[in-house]
Amino acid sequence: MLESKAGVLFVAGLGFFALAFLSNALVPALMYRDLPEKTVEQLVRDNGNLRFQVEDLARRFPESFTTAFGKPPESVAERERWLDRTTQEALRVGHRVYVGEACWHCHSQFVRPVSNEDRRFGPVSRTEEYQNELQRPVLFGTRRVGPDLSREGGRRSNDWHAVHFFKPTTLSTGSPMPEYPWLFDGSPDRPNKKGLALMAYVQWLGSWLDSYPYYEDYKASPLPGGEPSKGAK
Structure with missing residues (x-):
């Protein structure tokens, strides 16, 4: 030979x-x-940015949120525990929806240290960011028909994401992204549980960074009758 x-x-x-x-x-x-793999419970703990986003979903879509996750308890202490559990459930469901709808076919979750990618998508990805249960399966992606989503959390409002999932061309002219009407009960202002959970998952991406610019001007929006989550900017 x-x-x-x-x-x-x-x-x-x-x-x-x-x-x-x-x-x-x-x-x-x-x-x-x-190296220990973080659970969703650990990912949610002390992540004020993510807690803010879940509270924001509850405020923007109160009927849909109550139908999907129940009504917040009256007690402030119980409300905090309920919010933690709800956030954990939303992340797990949202992750399953993201994988099941094959979002990773067109969107990667890996900012590479080449070609000025950090100027387009945020800080270069770090190894420890992938050592958790929401990175199973690994969602590096196969191509970039759409932008990398590693740092998507906080870039856009939940209202924007709702309209974009319902009919992408409304916000992005000529977008090849398909419509996802089954994530809603008729219109973009009525997301169902899968739609709310997917928005929570997308808003989680990158929210763990301490110096993340997209949350600097945000003000926490408390649940009805409650106080803003600790740590939200």
Whole structure:
């Protein structure tokens, strides 16, 4: 086999494949196998930006939110615990919807350190950001028909996302993104549980960054009868 050029190239190809597998798959797997994976409960804890977004969904779509997740308790202490549980449920449901609707076919969740990507999509992605249950399966994406969503949280309001999911061309002329009317009960101002959860998940992306610019001018919008969540800017 090594007596011909084709044979040499074939063996070399196998060698490079083995090297790539070793360096990009096996070695990282061994390096990070003992790194604990965060649960949704840990992701929600102390994330004021995300809590703000869930409260905002409850304020903007009160009937839809109550139908999907129930009515907030009267007690302030109970309301805080309820909000935590609701946020956790919304993230898990929203993640399933995002994966199930194949959003990752057109949108990546990985800002690469090349081609000034950080100027378009925000800070370059870090390894630790992917060590949690909402990154399973890994959603690096296969192509970018649409923008990278790693830092999407806070860029746009929940009203914007509702209209965009319902009929994308209303806000983005010529957009190839399909419409998702089944995430609503008739109109963009009536998202169902899947629609609300998907918005919560999209608003979570990047919200964990301490110095995230899109929340600097936000003011917390408390649930009816409650106080703004701690940590929301």
